[in-house]
Amino acid sequence: MKRLWKWLRNIFIILILLILGLLTYAYFRIQIDEPILEDRSAFNLERHATDDSAWTCQGDWLREDASGLYEMHISGSPLELGVKHGLLAKELIAYQEDAFVAEIKNKIPSDFYLGFLKYFIGWFNRDMTDYVPRENQLEIYGVSQYTDEQYDFIAPKYQRILNYHGAHDIGHALQNMNLVACTAFGVWDSMSADGQLMIGRNFDFYVGDQFAEKKIVAFVEPNKGYRFMFITWGGLTGVVSGMNDAGLSITLNSAKSDIPTAAYTPVSIVARQILQHCSTIDEAFAKAKTFKTFVSESFYIGSAKDRKAAIIEKSPDTLALYTTSKNHLSLTNHFQSEVFKNDLLNIENIAESASMYRLQRVEELLAYQDSFGVADFARLLRDQKGLHNADIGFCNEKAINQLIAHHSIIFKPESQQVWVSTHPFQLGEYICYDLNKVWSGQADYKTNLHIDSLKIDADPFLFTKAFEETQMYRKGAKAIQKASSNGEEIEPYFIEKFLQSNPKFFHVYKVVGDYYASKGMKEKAISTYEKAFLCEFPRIIDKTDIEESIAKLKEK
Numbered sequence: 091m092k093r094l095w096k097w098l099r100n101i102f103i104i105l106i107l108l109i110l111g112l113l114t115y116a117y118f119r120i121q122i123d124e125p126i127l128e129d130r131s132a133f134n135l136e137r138h139a140t141d142d143s144a145w146t147c148q149g150d151w152l153r154e155d156a157s158g159l160y161e162m163h164i165s166g167s168p169l170e171l172g173v174k175h176g177l178l179a180k181e182l183i184a185y186q187e188d189a190f191v192a193e194i195k196n197k198i199p200s201d202f203y204l205g206f207l208k209y210f211i212g213w214f215n216r217d218m219t220d221y222v223p224r225e226n227q228l229e230i231y232g233v234s235q236y237t238d239e240q241y242d243f244i245a246p247k248y249q250r251i252l253n254y255h256g257a258h259d260i261g262h263a264l265q266n267m268n269l270v271a272c273t274a275f276g277v278w279d280s281m282s283a284d285g286q287l288m289i290g291r292n293f294d295f296y297v298g299d300q301f302a303e304k305k306i307v308a309f310v311e312p313n314k315g316y317r318f319m320f321i322t323w324g325g326l327t328g329v330v331s332g333m334n335d336a337g338l339s340i341t342l343n344s345a346k347s348d349i350p351t352a353a354y355t356p357v358s359i360v361a362r363q364i365l366q367h368c369s370t371i372d373e374a375f376a377k378a379k380t381f382k383t384f385v386s387e388s389f390y391i392g393s394a395k396d397r398k399a400a401i402i403e404k405s406p407d408t409l410a411l412y413t414t415s416k417n418h419l420s421l422t423n424h425f426q427s428e429v430f431k432n433d434l435l436n437i438e439n440i441a442e443s444a445s446m447y448r449l450q451r452v453e454e455l456l457a458y459q460d461s462f463g464v465a466d467f468a469r470l471l472r473d474q475k476g477l478h479n480a481d482i483g484f485c486n487e488k489a490i491n492q493l494i495a496h497h498s499i500i501f502k503p504e505s506q507q508v509w510v511s512t513h514p515f516q517l518g519e520y521i522c523y524d525l526n527k528v529w530s531g532q533a534d535y536k537t538n539l540h541i542d543s544l545k546i547d548a549d550p551f552l553f554t555k556a557f558e559e560t561q562m563y564r565k566g567a568k569a570i571q572k573a574s575s576n577g578e579e580i581e582p583y584f585i586e587k588f589l590q591s592n593p594k595f596f597h598v599y600k601v602v603g604d605y606y607a608s609k610g611m612k613e614k615a616i617s618t619y620e621k622a623f624l625c626e627f628p629r630i631i632d633k634t635d636i637e638e639s640i641a642k643l644k645e646k
Contacts, residue, residue: 125227161307179325255327274291291390293331294494333501338365347386394503422445471500474551498516519545571601604639
């Protein structure tokens, strides 16, 4: 017996040493090396507060506009761009990370799974620096040095901010949680009121309401490449929507992806490279070829030089350029080129998601009139109806405006004008920026960069009872879902008010049906679920989920 215990003890010790060895290997294996710096003088820069509620740094600046948008101008080498971004916007970076981490904890409340996710992402992204250009690494490193130390438990500063640049990719590839369901379209020649190329897009990237509240309109003058503007948030140096001074614009639209096996270049970094270094569609396509990505993405390219738009469709192993002989081009969340015509994943995406329906709605609205101006584009970007103007409920993914947009934007590349939406979503005013004024060399934090006469008024919907009901729906859904999970009670009058807040949307019936099911109220749950079948389901899975819930209840 003593020999057995000794043998078991030795086995136990060996197992412990093996586990410790594996953990040590994993820890050092997932550590991402910081870029080697030849010159650290950029870190001697300081920021200064002004009497105008702005911050300045060596001629660059950050200020909050009266519209609620933050405006930031930075210039210099890659490291200087990052340092200035970090210095000027460090409070916004902290705010954004607070919002991001809070939403992740809200979606994944288990500390165990959060810990697993942390190490999984660290392992998954361990070789990312091999695929991120050095100039982008240097800029991200500069930003990272001004992040909040309270999140160092997640990962070291540089590794953490670098990983955040891949959050968009990992989110829509691994979980297909539909955090990203964007719409873009453009017109030119006879379909444009003045003949100029015009592009509009909704960036429907939702990571909680707080995440979208403090948007930055960034104006960047790098020491190499084109000057450009883009819409961002504190800490993000990659691009999701932007335009350069050569008149090239770019926006991202996700497509369905297989579960990736390794991280490559984040798509926002690919877009940044195109925006900073390309001036035509052909140049953008050639640049996209040089990168390997780990998710499928469409890059909507507008070009003043080409006087038209095109779409670069990129999967982890295939690349295509989609163009049209028409004078308009629309994009949602699937590929349209012949190259991907027989791609099984794309076919499945078209059949099961809301993407094709939304594309058809865009095309339907574009067919309603002969030509479009900027105000017309804003109206399209704010549209909440389904095909043939059907009422499909608020926040339906089949709508162009799902009331989740981080931002909405309209580009006129030939005139260097851009309209940016203000809070909330795309319902507030669209503010018009004159980039010629920005690039004149005379703009500073005291300069009004807007063309006030060209702003687009807020959507009248914002001031209606219907908008109040959408807010009730959003808050009510969270409250009832929490009650279902925690065994809490919800007053019947609150449930009835919630159902009335968005009666054309299937989700209200799913949320209440789930609540009744959690309480063991079988018949009430089934009758509530069944009301959802009178609604327009966004995706096939939304319908099958309810069908399966009903079937399980009937089996009991």
